[in-house]
Amino acid sequence: MKRIDLHIHTTASDGTASPSEVVHIAKEAGLSAIAVTDHDTCSGCAEAIAAGRHSGLEVIPGIELSTRYGVTIHILGYCMRPETRNFAAALDWIVQERDERNRKMCSLMAADGIHADYDVMKVKYGEVIGRPNFGQMLVEQGYAESVQDAFNRFIEKGQKYYVSRQMLSIERCVSVIREAGGVPVIAHPFQYRMDDGRLRQLIEHCMDNGLQGLECRYTGYSQEQSDYLLQLAAEYHLLPTGGSDYHGTNKPRIALGFGDGDLNVPYEYLAAVEELARRNKL
Ligand code: AMP
Ligand code: ZN
Ligand code: FE
Ligand code: FE
Numbered sequence: 001m002k003r004i005d006l007h008i009h010t011t012a013s014d015g016t017a018s019p020s021e022v023v024h025i026a027k028e029a030g031l032s033a034i035a036v037t038d039h040d041t042c043s044g045c046a047e048a049i050a051a052g053r054h055s056g057l058e059v060i061p062g063i064e065l066s067t068r069y070g071v072t073i074h075i076l077g078y079c080m081r082p083e084t085r086n087f088a089a090a091l092d093w094i095v096q097e098r099d100e101r102n103r104k105m106c107s108l109m110a111a112d113g114i115h116a117d118y119d120v121m122k123v124k125y126g127e128v129i130g131r132p133n134f135g136q137m138l139v140e141q142g143y144a145e146s147v148q149d150a151f152n153r154f155i156e157k158g159q160k161y162y163v164s165r166q167m168l169s170i171e172r173c174v175s176v177i178r179e180a181g182g183v184p185v186i187a188h189p190f191q192y193r194m195d196d197g198r199l200r201q202l203i204e205h206c207m208d209n210g211l212q213g214l215e216c217r218y219t220g221y222s223q224e225q226s227d228y229l230l231q232l233a234a235e236y237h238l239l240p241t242g243g244s245d246y247h248g249t250n251k252p253r254i255a256l257g258f259g260d261g262d263l264n265v266p267y268e269y270l271a272a273v274e275e276l277a278r279r280n281k282l
Helices: 019-028 045-055 085-111 118-125 131-140 147-155 170-179 196-208 223-235 267-280
Strands: 003-005 033-036 058-069 071-078 183-186 213-218 239-243
Touching (some): 003 239, 019 045, 085 170, 118 131, 131 147, 170 183, 196 223, 223 239
Antiparallel strands (some): 058 071
């Protein structure tokens, strides 16, 4: 069976492998196709698509946007036309808010003597800096043992260097992806700790704004959990998707395409997403 991975981060956001390296890793792992889904940017997609063409790996463009619906929710988008005006404007706004948050985190760290210069970070880690990049920096400077340790002690919500950021509304996250011809998908639905009723509320609310998919296979999700999500997707006529959420060494336990070992995303998921994305653009 052809195996794919539709949830991957690169150095364009807070992953540690470049878009070309991600393609190489996927190829070595025997995958048939991948999607690059960096936080808040499509800037890694062109390089990955070119590398994929070179090595015979199908690569589709994607993105992952953060929003709130009581708790923080992530919306994946696939096959957008990135130059679409409202979509591009939304990304600009998000990255600006992210920059503001990041600069505040740098100030808090610098006040404690940590060498946290935001402009240096951008050169080192790329244009879209996420908290895992702060974790990386804290590890490199010897303040934390691992990125996870950095989260636990310094940058998780409630810890001293955590700063919250403004996010796009959930309605807009979903609708700008659709406006750009993309396929919007609720990412990792079990991460939100919602009961069945609340998850259905979330799904229905997103569907009112153009939702078309549900991430049913994800690193660490059991067969029973995936079956439940697949059932929900079928019930709501949403496309199932799946991926590892690979971040390179920033999340060292997650293997591209295989997650924690048990992940298996079938190629058919991608074919359906591409077909729907085509229809979205008619
Ligand atoms: P940001 O959007 O910059 O606030 O960072 C969000 C990223 O941090 C996402 O990739 C999350 O998976 C990751 N993240 C959030 N909380 C934790 C945590 N407690 N441990 C490890 N990674 C986390
Ligand atoms: Zn991330
Ligand atoms: Fe996510
Ligand atoms: Fe992700």
